[in-house]
Amino acid sequence: DQQVKQNSPSLSVQEGRISILNCDYTNSMFDYFLWYKKYPAEGPTFLISISSIKDKNEDGRFTVFLNKSAKHLSLHIVPSQPGDSAVYFCAASVSGANNLFFGTGTRLTVIP
Amino acid sequence: DAGITQSPRHKVTETGTPVTLRCHQTENHRYMYWYRQDPGHGLRLIHYSYGVKDTDKGEVSDGYSVSRSKTEDFLLTLESATSSQTSVYFCAISGSGRGETQYFGPGTRLLVL
Numbered sequence: 001d002q003q004v005k006q007n008s009p010s011l012s013v014q015e016g017r018i019s020i021l022n023c024d025y026t027n028s029m030f031d032y033f034l035w036y037k038k039y040p041a042e043g044p045t046f047l048i049s050i051s052s053i054k055d056k057n058e059d060g061r062f063t064v065f066l067n068k069s070a071k072h073l074s075l076h077i078v079p080s081q082p083g084d085s086a087v088y089f090c091a092a093s094v095s096g097a098n099n100l101f102f103g104t105g106t107r108l109t110v111i112p
Numbered sequence: 113d114a115g116i117t118q119s120p121r122h123k124v125t126e127t128g129t130p131v132t133l134r135c136h137q138t139e140n141h142r143y144m145y146w147y148r149q150d151p152g153h154g155l156r157l158i159h160y161s162y163g164v165k166d167t168d169k170g171e172v173s174d175g176y177s178v179s180r181s182k183t184e185d186f187l188l189t190l191e192s193a194t195s196s197q198t199s200v201y202f203c204a205i206s207g208s209g210r211g212e213t214q215y216f217g218p219g220t221r222l223l224v225l
Binding site: 002004006034036041042043044045046049089091098099100102103104105 | 171
């Protein structure tokens, strides 16, 4: 069973607009969440994370929002740039455990 | 970028043959991980190591073994490759485990015919 779900396989956005990528999880024990970005033929690159004690974390153009009651997190990219075109993976973990659980990814295309 | 290399980067092999993939790190991180990435599944943990000679199973460990004789090297072995093990394999490292951010290598694309 997929404990972390990304229900949108793909998303297209115009350059300069906001990109919103969504992620849902089922395990209420998850308390640390991450977003990774992946270009073709490369490994995933860490983008931003959030602990369950927060509901928002911001790093430049990237903001992650966490809604624990809905078991939902989202990544906002503002403004979107063509270089942001990649596959984005959401991941979650439980403190003290060694496994990251990944979603299936969302392919973002930013149109110039 | 974290200093992680994987070798080989690409491999084609036949069913039933043994295959060993290597992950090498220069960060002196304690934790190392092997994941596989498949369409519709994201990345799934195969095995991980929390120190030299200390390893444990992940979510999809059947058909795989690992070894870690040095801090910097983590080997993944397919004793007898099957077509279901055709995948992209990623190594990752982290300093302290416990859900800490993991940093990934470039991946190995394996095709089992």
